[in-house]
Structure formats: structure tokens, C-alpha cells
Amino acid sequence: MARIEQDVFAEIAEERSGVRSRTASRRRSRRRGWLTAGGIAAAFVVGVLITPSVLSLTTAASSGSSVSAVPAPAGVTSPELKSLADGGAKNSATTGGSASSATSTPRDIVRTGSATVQVHDVRAAADALRALAEKHGGFVESEQLGSSGVPSSTGGIVPLPQGDGWVTLRVPAADLTAVMDALRDQGTVLSTSIGQDDVTATTTDLRAQVASLTASVDRLTQLMSQASSVADLLTAETALTDRQAQLQSAQQQLKSLESQVEMSSVQVTLVREAAAAADPAGFGDGVAAGWHGLIVSLNALVIALGFLLPWLAVALVVVLIVWGIVRIRRAGRARRSAGNTASAPTPQD
Structure with missing residues (x-):
């Protein structure tokens, strides 16, 4: 136990x-x-x-930091290559924009002028305007004489009377005032106007874009030479093509604006002088004026008759049809009346 x-x-x-x-x-x-x-x-x-x-x-x-100092390592993959290209473009644009804003640049102003001049001979006035533009170091950009139209500020075409025309001059901006004053020598100036458009902000942005895109194109060219695979090469080539297209577009816009700043546009509308009406000064002039009035009246009468003739023909056809219908109905009534008279019983003696 x-x-x-x-x-x-x-x-x-x-x-x-x-x-x-x-x-x-x-x-x-x-x-x-x-x-x-x-x-x-x-x-x-x-x-x-x-x-x-x-x-x-x-x-x-x-x-x-400066992106241009960053080398492209060997064996870099496609996403990394794309990020390097995109980042480089953005940083370059930021740097270019800050540098341009910090630097004081002169104002870029587009000056334009327009005038309407009454002249005796439109062709001679157009030749004189060409000589005036060449005298001031300019040229004739466009010209239209005869029955046509003049470009308007809204982009359309305003029709002109027969024999008038317009001429567009391009002259240095510094000589715009002198050219506008010289238009008085060509004829009677009916109206003038001068306009100014400040495009400094646009040109500054375009210059920054051109500098940024140029640097981006150079970096992408270097990355293509250092690409270690076909995928990297294709990625860099695609990005380079896009950057080059953007660069060319920005360069064209900047060139157009700079041309407008340097050379002002002058739109001159040429209007022919109206012929003065002759006042009768004697018996012979009175007879001539009366004969001319008679010819004009006869011409108007002939035109009126020619206009009314088709209507008269249609009216005549309608009248004939109505007249025929009336004749037929009257003949029918006469026959019925004659029949009724023949069938009636004659009284017996």
C-alpha cells in the first residue's frame, strides 16, 4: 500500500x-x-x-540638380530610359523658364497698319506702293487688283467694286509710321489705323521650349548611342522622334512671331475715284443730255417689254382657252334651245 x-x-x-x-x-x-x-x-x-x-x-x-550630368548606365531597361528622357525634358524646361524670367528682355510687339486710299489709277497706285515698300527695305506680300475682295480682320473676304483692289506691304517695324505718312502722296487717304499686339510672353515661352527641346534631343541622342538592347534603342528612338517634332513646331511658331515683330504688315485698300458728272453748259450739251436720257429711257422700256413678254404670252394662252370654253358652252346652249323649239307642238287653226 x-x-x-x-x-x-x-x-x-x-x-x-x-x-x-x-x-x-x-x-x-x-x-x-x-x-x-x-x-x-x-x-x-x-x-x-x-x-x-x-x-x-x-x-x-x-x-x-543638373540632369545632363547624369550618365546613362549600361544595361538600363526601357522604363528607366523613358523616365530619364522625360525627367530631363521637364527639368530642362523648368530651368529654361526660370532663367528666361530672371533675364530682362526687350518687349516683342507686333505692329500692323491699314488704310483706305482713293486714287485715280489703281494700277499705277499699286506700282507706287511697291516702290515705296522697296524704298524702306520691305516688299509686297500680296496684291489683288480688279473685281475681287479685300481680306478683313475676321479672316473673311470683303467684296470690292469693279476696278478697285488691295495691296499688302511688309515693311520694317521702325518704318511703319513713315510708310503710313507716305500714303498721302498716293491719293486721298479716307481712313487709317495702326494696331499693336504685345507677344513677349508667347515668344519667351517659345524660346524656353526650343532650348529645353534642343537639350532633350541631345540627351536622347546620347542615350541611343549608349543603349545596350534593341528595346532600349527603340524606346529612345521613339522619344527622339517625338522631341524633334515638338522642336520643329516650336521653332516654326517662334520664327513666325519674330518675323511679325521685325516686319510690320500694312493693308492698303485702293478705291478708284468716281467720274465727275458733266453739267450741260449750252444748247449742244442740253441736246446731248436729252438724247442720252432718251436712249436710257428706250433701253429701260425695251428691258421692261422683254421682261413682260413671257407673261403676256402666258396670259394670251389663258385668254384663248377661256374664250374657247365660253364659245363651246354658248354653242351648246344654242343647240339645246333650237332642239326644244323644234319639239314643241304647233297650234292648230
Whole structure:
């Protein structure tokens, strides 16, 4: 019995020690899990708070740095090559825009003039205007004489009377006032106007775009020479083609505006003088004026008759049809009346 009791108590003690060890291990596992979760949460919070500041500092540093000094590493992939090209163009545009705004440049002003001049001979006046433009170092941009139209400010064509015309001159902007004053020598100036348009902001932006796109084209050309795969080469070639098209468009717009600033446009409308009416000064002039009036009246009468003749023909046809219908109806009535009279009984004696 004593041995049995000792064995039972020994088993109970072993079971109690095993339960205690399992409980302790569970507690240690739970403690390790809570510590791991807390560390992950702390790392997440630190990342959320610190990462935006680090990214903003990195972006500011990259935008302020010179992109042209960044070499294209060998073996660069297509997305990286595209990001380098796009980033270089944007940074160059920012740098060009700030440099242009900081530098004081003269104002770019487009000056234009227009006038309406009454002349005796439109052809001779057009030749005189050509000589005037060449005298001041300009030229005739366009010319139209005869029954045509003159370009309007809205882009349309305003019709002109028979024998009139218009001439568009291009003269240096500095000589615009002198050319407008010289128009008085060509005839009677009916109206004049001078307009000015400040295009400084547009030309400044176009110059910045040209400088930025030129730098971008040069960088893309270098990247093409350093491309290590066909995919990189095709990406660089596509970006280079797009940049070259944008560069040519900006250069054309800038060239057009600079030409308008340097050479002013003068639109001159030439109107022929009206012939003066002759006043009769004697018997012969009176007879001539009367004969002329008679001819004009006869001509108007002939025109009126020619206009009314088709209507008269139609009216005659209608009258004939109505007259025929009336004759037929009268003949029918007469026959019916004669028939009724013949069929009636005669009185006997």
C-alpha cells in the first residue's frame, strides 16, 4: 500500500509539473507573438511618418540638380530610359523658364497698319506702293487688283467694286509710321489705323521650349548611342522622334512671331475715284443730255417689254382657252334651245 501511494503521488507530481511547463511555454509563445506584432506596427508607423519627408527631399534634390550630368548606365531597361528622357525634358524646361524670367528682355510687339486710299489709277497706285515698300527695305506680300475682295480682320473676304483692289506691304517695324505718312502722296487717304499686339510672353515661352527641346534631343541622342538592347534603342528612338517634332513646331511658331515683330504688315485698300458728272453748259450739251436720257429711257422700256413678254404670252394662252370654253358652252346652249323649239307642238287653226 505504501509503495502504491508513493507511485500515485509521484504520477500526480509529474502530471502537475507537465501542465506547468506547457502553460509556461504557451505564455512565452503569446509574449513573443505580441512583441512581433508590436514591432511590425511600430515599423509601419515609422515608415508612414518618415517616408513622405524623405521622398520630398529626394524629389527636390533631383529637380534642382543638373540632369545632363547624369550618365546613362549600361544595361538600363526601357522604363528607366523613358523616365530619364522625360525627367530631363521637364527639368530642362523648368530651368529654361526660370532663367528666361530672371533675364530682362526687350518687349516683342507686333505692329500692323491699314488704310483706305482713293486714287485715280489703281494700277499705277499699286506700282507706287511697291516702290515705296522697296524704298524702306520691305516688299509686297500680296496684291489683288480688279473685281475681287479685300481680306478683313475676321479672316473673311470683303467684296470690292469693279476696278478697285488691295495691296499688302511688309515693311520694317521702325518704318511703319513713315510708310503710313507716305500714303498721302498716293491719293486721298479716307481712313487709317495702326494696331499693336504685345507677344513677349508667347515668344519667351517659345524660346524656353526650343532650348529645353534642343537639350532633350541631345540627351536622347546620347542615350541611343549608349543603349545596350534593341528595346532600349527603340524606346529612345521613339522619344527622339517625338522631341524633334515638338522642336520643329516650336521653332516654326517662334520664327513666325519674330518675323511679325521685325516686319510690320500694312493693308492698303485702293478705291478708284468716281467720274465727275458733266453739267450741260449750252444748247449742244442740253441736246446731248436729252438724247442720252432718251436712249436710257428706250433701253429701260425695251428691258421692261422683254421682261413682260413671257407673261403676256402666258396670259394670251389663258385668254384663248377661256374664250374657247365660253364659245363651246354658248354653242351648246344654242343647240339645246333650237332642239326644244323644234319639239314643241304647233297650234292648230
